[in-house]
Structures are given as C-alpha cells and as structure tokens.
Amino acid sequence: MKTTRVLAASLLAAVMSVTATSADEGTPHPPREKWSFAGIFGRFDQAQLQRGFQVYKEVCSSCHSMSLVRFRNLSEAGGPGFSTGQVKELASQYKVKEQNDAGEDVERPARAADAFPSPFPNEKAAAAANGGKAPPDFSVLAKARTYERGFPLFVVDALPFVGFSEQGVDYIHALLNGYEDPPGGKEIPSGTYYNKYYAGHLIAMPKPISDGQVTYAKNDKGEPVVPETVDQYSKDVAAFMAWAAEPHMMARKALGLRVILFLLVLSGLLYYVKKKIWAKVGGEVHGLQPELHKTY
Amino acid sequence: MFLATGAGLAVGAGALAWPFVASMAPDAETIAAGAPLEVDLTPIQEGQIVNVFWRGKLIFVRNRTEKEVKEASEVKMADLIDPQADSARVKQGHAKWLVVYGNCTHLGCVPIGHQGQYEGWSCPCHGSLYDTSGRVRRGPAPTNLPIPPYVFESDSKIRIGEEGGKAVA
C-alpha cells in the first residue's frame, strides 16, 4: 500500500527538480543584511532613521516623492523621534500651494500636518524629466519591492524566529550598491545604467549616491559615528523607507507579543477546563434523542 | 385566467428587473468619454510605438520600418495560429501604420514592444509572442491583437473609434 505514497513523493520530487533548473535567471539575490527592526523583537534605530531621513532629504528627494508621509510623522512614536519643534522648523523650509481669498495660487510655508512636497507637479512631469519613466514614490516602496526566495526558503521565511520579511529593504540596499560596469564591456542603450540587482540589469536611474556625499553629524568628540559610505547611506535610507512604509511597525510587534501570549495562556486554561469537563463523560447523556440518527 | 395572471406577474417582474440590470451597463458619461479619438501621427518616428488610451483600453500605434512591413507581409499563412494577411490588418496605402489593441488576447496583460523572436511584442505574463503585424505566433494567446475601429483622416492623422464614416457604438 506504500506504492501510492511513494508515487506521491516522487511526483513532488520530480516537480521540485524541474524548478531547480529554471530558477536561475541571471539576477543575483540581494545579500541579506542585519536590520535592527527585523524579527519579533525588532525595533527601529532612531539614529539610523534620522540619518536615513537626511539621505532622503539631501539626495533622493530631488527626484523621488514620498507623498503619503507627513512632516508630523517624523515626531510621532515609533519613528525617527525628531522633536515637534524640529519638525515645525523643518516643515517651514518647504513651500506648499494654497488659494487666497481672491482665488489665486499663493505659497505658504509648510506645516507639520502637510505631506512631504513632491519634486514634480505630477506624474507626467516626473516622467518627462526622467527619460519617460517617473521615479517611483517612496512612501510604501519598501513593501512594494521584493525578490523571490524560492523553495524551500519561502516556507522557512514564514516561521517565527527564523522568519524573514525584509526582502524589500535588502533589495533597496543591494540596488544602491549594485552599479557596475556592464560585463564584458558591452554597450548598453543610452539613458540606462547597468545594475547587478535590477531585473534585466538596465535601470533608468543613474548611480544616485557616492561615498562622502552626505555629511553625517559627528559625536561629542567630533568623530564620525558611522562611516560615510554608499553602503552605510543605503542601509540608513532603506531603514528610513521601511519605517515610512510601516510607521506603526513597533506598535504592531509590541502588541502582537501581548496578544499571542494572552491567547496562549487562555488556550492553556481552556485546555484544562476542557479536560475537566470531558473527564465526566460517562453513561447515557441527558436529553438526547439518538433514535433520530439510527437510520444513518 | 391563471395563465394570464401568471404571465402578467412574470412580465412585471422582468420589467422591474430591467432597470437594475441596465444600470450596470456603461453609463452616459462613460459612453460620452468613449467618443472617437484623434491621433496625430507626425511626431511618431519610424520604428516607434506610441500608447494611446481609448475607452480605457490601451492601443498601440506603431510606425513600422520597411523591414518590419516586409517581414510581416512575407509570413506564410500556414505558420500562423490565427491566419490573417498583414494587408488585412492595416489600411490600404498606409502599410507602415499598425494600430492594434495593446492587451494580450490571452488574459489582458500588456505585451512589451520590440521583444521576442518575432520582434513584434512579447507578453510578460504567460509568454505569448506577437509579430510586427500584431499576430500571435506563440500561445497561449488564442487570437491576434485585435484592430480597433479607426479611419485615416489625412496621411498624418487617424481617428480611433470611427468606421465607415460614423462613430462606433
């Protein structure tokens, strides 16, 4: 009787082996980085989010909008932890349009409640200024990018403690570090750049950042806290994007721990009560009319 | 008498259902926005594919090179999944202009231009390939990219959504 079981197993194995051959498409997987916000106890590193915001503000924001993020978010719990004063000051550096009483467009300084202003007035303008393809908005980009981990890793990724859900940030970090000369000195179409981690390798975004481009704040002794390298910049900005995409992540993980512990304790109690009740199962049960089932 | 009453009830129920069904059909504003669309061909360079939207549907307007036209017209009918001559897919005297709906006939994805073995389009979803006449050359797509109704107003201008001198419904 084991034949069918063997048959089923070999079917499964045959199908799996088919994929092993076609999985490789020439785009390497982004290297896996260590993120402070990964895992069940993961928390954002405030200093890192602040640095990431600095990179976004000084470099990325000239092309990439972040239209779902409000200035006030920067001072909200679970985020980069700027003070409300800093946020007010920061917002006032930007101008937003509104209408005056005469119905004319006028500019006023942004307030904490305003969204990050976009670098282009609309998507068509963004596309026209960038070779026909608008740079993607950053608001939820960390959740909108991923890569396939394949079998069996995708199963492992779902599990507690060994799980993994930082594909998006790994990809963003890898992409920023993935600019290379095309292999074999191949010609590539103008307006495209070779990137190891981009699907198809030809990306419309030129290498956006280089070592030393952003000057981070120094510590009390005037020494740099972290290196000013592309690797560090891209880690910081990816972490910032992870927060922007999921601003309540820390609240979620903290609440989750309590909820799951509560449910486990409750199920323990219920199991005990269930045992107790079922221990009483004895003879004829009161109030039943089993003859109704006899024909079945 | 019973029959007449029954028939009356059925007619009444049908009449009552009709407005509910009809209200789900495209509304007046949608239909109005679906009026014929003029496309100026002068800015489209040779070899270029331009995307236009008409009635929410993507349409490719392709200025085919001479080589592409030649290749498309020399294909044997026997090699085609959905046999159709290239000449039947363009307007007479305007062989270099190909106007086709831009959604794969399999499940509606947008094929990518200048790709695939036949250099027409290649669908990223399920791998259907189209040639430079928008004809399907490899499945799973069952039919060629359909041709929207259009007329040449002049050599450099087409009007999509018009056929035989009047707008399509």
Add this chain to the structure above:
Amino acid sequence: MSAHGNTYVPKSALAKWFESRLPLIGLVHSSFVSFPVPRNLNYFWTFGAILIAMLVSQIVTGIWLAMHYDPSAANAFNSVEHIMRDVNYGWLLRYMHANGASMFFVAVYVHIFRALYYGSYKAPREVLYILGVIIYLLMMATAFLGYTLPWGQMSFWGATVITNILAAIPVVGDTIQSLLWGGYSVGNPTLNRFFSLHYLLPFMITGVVVLHVWALHVTGQNNPAGIPIKSGKDAVAFTPYATIKDVFASVVFFAFFAYWIFYQPNYLGHADNYVPANPAVTPAHIVPEWYFLPFYAILRAVPDKLGGVILMFSAVLILALAPWLDTSRVRSCNYRPIYRQFFWLFVVVCIVLGWLGAKPPEGGYVLAARICTAYYFLHFLLVMPLVGLFETPKALPGSILETVTGPGKQVSGSGMPVGAAAAPSSKG
C-alpha cells in the same frame, strides 16, 4: 431548526410567555445545548466553529474598515494607506481583514479535506455537503472582489485577468463582462460595484451557513468512525462538551492567526499590490492569492482559453458530485485501506497544483500542471467510483463507544451523572 426533541422547559412566567409566542430559546437549546454530538470527534471537527468565528471576524473588521475606505479609483489606494497610517488601530483592522481572508481559507481547506477523508459527503449528508460547496464558491467570489479594493497593481490586473476569463463564455460572455465593468475596461465603476458586492456577499454566505448548520442538525454529525450514533452512550451533549472543545480550538487558531497579523502581515500578499493600479503597466507575474493557485494552475494547464475556463470551473463543481461518484458504502478512510492512499495522493496533487499556479507557465511546469490536473479529475471520475467497487474495507467497529473505550468494554464512569453537566434548566 431541528427535529430533535425539545428538552428546554421554560421556568419563569416571562420565559413561558415568550416561548409560547416564539420558541427561540428552545430552538437554540436543542441545536446548541442538548444536540447529540458523536463522542469520538477529533479536532478536525472543530473547524466548523473556527470558520464561524472567522466569518464573524471578517464581517466585523470589514464593516469597520468600510467606515474609512473610499471606493473610488482615484482615492482607494490612498484611503487604504490612510487606514494604515492615521486611523487609530487602522493597521490592526486592515491586517486582521487581509490575513483573515487567508486564515478563512486555511480553515475551509482543513474542513473540506476532513469532509473528503471521513466521507462526510455521503448519504444522508449530500445537501449539507453541497451547501458547503456553495459557501466555498461564495467565499472565492468574496475574496476575489475584496482583493481588488486596495486598487494596487495586483488588484487591478487580477480583476482584469478574471473578468477576461468570463469573456470566454460563449454568447453571453461579453455582456457579462460589460455589466461587471460598467465601462469598456476595469475602471472606477468596476471598483464601485465590486465594493458593493464585496459588502453583500458575506451576508449571503451567512445565509447559506445557516442552511448548512440547519442541514447538519437534521442529519447529525459524521464522525471519524463514519458510523451512526446508535445509543445515548455514543454521544455527548453539544454543550458543554463540543462547546468547550470548539472554544479551545478557536482560541488556538486565533493565536496562529495573530502570528500572521502581527509578525508576517504581508507574507501572504503580493509586494506589487503596494504599487498603485496602473492600466498601462502589467506586473511581471500576475499571480492570484495562494488559495486560488490550484485552480489557476488548472486554468493554465490547458492551451485553449475556453477549455481552460471550463476545466477550472469544473474543478470546483466536480466537488459537488462526490456524493454520487463515490461508490463505497464505508464513509471513513480509516476503514478504507486503498482509497486512503489515493486520498493522500489527491492532497499532494492539490498542493503541487497550488505551487505550480505560482510558477510561470513554461516548460516542465506546464507538463507537471497537466499531469496533476489529469489526476485531479481522474480522482473524482475514476478512482472514487472504481476503488469503492473493488476495495475490501476493514471491519467497522460495533459502535462509536467502542472506538473510544475499546471493544467490549463498558464506560468506567466517573460516578457523576453526565446529565448534571448538561442540565438544561440552568442554561439558556
């Protein structure tokens, strides 16, 4: 709701007055308190209760989300992000609802395979079982409609692909498609009506669930031995025995559910759905949600569009024929040594089909999908009728009690009359 004797006796004058006008309490009592439950049920039988809990969870979170959601093509995506960012606990409601859909399907698949393993579809439970298939179909429709609402890329293209499937239906396909779209393609009117229907269908599901439970209370529950209750010794009262077991199992299931909500909220979704819908750009792979993948694999296994569509719908509808395709007189696979092997093969085939549904339809994948699709149908059309005819089932136990205590033994009662635990008068 049930034909069982009503053991509820109203005590107070008010209860008597009410009961003589609407015997509601008596109905609830006979259905959920004194209702006889086979005493040998295992934990697979708790999934009915878990499913009801999931249905309630989905309806409640859905109603609350609808208070903040804006079903217009221009604002849908941003309103979902508004829920995620600004609404108090909005992220919790949305992740509960999105992952709840997946958990609903996890539970329904356990429930369906349990029914198939233990022969719960067989006489006299055919109607009960077919109502279940209808609920499953309604669930699929609801899940599909709901997935379009965030109006991301997968929402839009999923809706496009599925509505194009309907266009393959001869004669009326185009009309149905146009009535669903309310335009010339998937667009704002489509989103509006999908939201309306997504709100409606769960209440239709609730209605069919009531019929499903009603039918269950007419025929009584099947059980792992697949033999009927023969005496009161074979059964326990629904309350407290089944109730406490169901509550315990539901809480364990909710702990599992909570893990997804809090720690893997996007694992079961698609990254592409965080990109706003764009009719001019197709995502690289259009893949439905995991619970549709086996059917998607069947759709794509056929090179012909209409053929694929017919086969995909047949794959669901054939489930409804199981009561008549299975010729065996024994219900439970525990006593069907040969069919049991085929049952597990069928489970593996369904899982492999699901996995193939997520893969691009090329080369070996297509071949594998065709082999699995062939087995899927042969299992119903060939294996079920033939194995039932030729198989020699194992000897069935004499009674349900025997399967619990061993043959011939008497219950070593704990000395407490069980009736006390199920005493009706103190409840209700």
